[in-house]
Amino acid sequence: MVYNTLSREKEHFIPLHAPFVGMYACGPTVYSEPHLGNCRSFVMYDLMVRYLTHLGFKVRYLRNITDAGHVESTSGETGDRIGKQARLEQVEPMEIVQKYTVKFHWIMDLLNCLPPSIEPTATGHIVEQIEMTKTILANGYAYETDEAIYFDVEKFSKDYPYTQLSGRNLEELLNNTRELGGQSSKKGRLDFALMIKAKPEHIMRWPSPWGDVYPGWHIECSAMSTKYLGKTFDIHCGGMDLIPTHHTNEIAQSIACNHTTPVKYWLHPNMLTVNGQKMSKSLGNAFLPVELFEGTHPLLDKGYSPMTVRFSMLQAHYRSTLDFSNDALKAAEKGYKRLMSAMNLLKGITVSDTVNADEEAAVNKILLGVYEGMNNDFNAAQAIAELNEAATIINTWNDKQNKKASIQAFTLSRLQQTYRAFLIDIFGLQEETENDNSKLSGVMDLVIDIRKDARGKKDFATSDKIRDALQSVGIQLKDSKDGTTWEGN
């Protein structure tokens, strides 16, 4: 079951051409570093792709890179953000694109997001976008002015539903003019540019039947999704803030061009908030992933690892807003470790001679529950709750039952496989090896050994001195039956 923004209901997910699934996600505009809110969306798409793949679907996952400037259309004045940033940094636009594309990939990698099957760029598909514009013109849903080729929303809305996705009232949209003083050559307020005629100083430009142009924002997604996924495909994702404008216009363009509804299921992750307010570049409250990993943001009192961040995102359902805070991250850090530790302990569990009916039933309930959670519109939070129940059972086996589980061997092996599949394959969590500094770990081995000797001799003054001194520099010793380990931060 997936929640479809188009119908505003949960629907059974039935691909058009099972087992193949076509999925398109709106990717980043590479004019600056992606912030955490952007990252949340990408992690959620990644979750969807991973789960569908786990279920056996063959997913073709497209995530575009917008590397040609968006248009700021309020006043009709055209400017593009990549060009703007390029002037600011005094470099070529393509240098900006390259710089932030590399950065984006690096962050996706840290967060363990799988690369898409195809990552098309807007500039690599100018020809397709021009062709599409031509067709829309020929079909009568666009017009040319001396500034741009505009999509004619009023004309389109007479023939097709325009506001289906957003649920807005068209009349009000048209009348709620709140007029812009600009001298735009647009006919209608809602009209948007398919192609913009490049002014002489504009660096990014391509020849077209209408002179040198560069593309408007919406046309690239329509052109590229059509090219690689077909005129109609299964899933289109994007942030909720894209619904009323970007996705609405995407649908309109595709219909005006292909005369068919482009997408079967629209899935929209919600916003990430900070103190209840949407995180966004324009509000200036954006966290950069690096600030989070290093703990350099003023609102944080320490750094949090990429997997902690990923886990905190998985704990909330994708259509809910998620509030980011120090406390929430701290809780996520511990919760993440708890599950990973249970997964590792589970490897060492074997079955006992007897089968306890209650244990058997509890484990079977969990094995069903995790899938129920994910089948319920990718509700990872629900699945995590089940895995936590399992963690308690696993810890009890480990501590109190001599690493023996009183369940059937078949059930245990299913639990082991499922637990791992959910954490590693579906949630995309991975072990974090922090203690990779070999010099430090050599020193720590020595220190721990000295302390062990001191404790053996009941020289607790020395052993406590070591423990406390390490604590004060941020290294924590953890004593257990199997020896002492340490954790630094």
Added chain:
RNA sequence: GGUCGGAUGGCCGAGUGGCUAGGCAAGGCUCUGCAAAAGCUUUUACAGCGGUUCGAAUCCGCUUCCGACCUCCA
């Protein structure tokens, strides 16, 4: 102003009308030379007021508060 969506225990957060989600924090216990760490365990919350129902956190209405979109944003 218009449209849409929220309000859940100390915090974060699931909840598909009936069977105390879960995590974190806190208390208790186990372990430990003492701690820490780790583990087990305890704590019955759903903004307010009405209504529908045998039964509502869940459905309906009103009120209050918050947010998103309407202008670039995932």
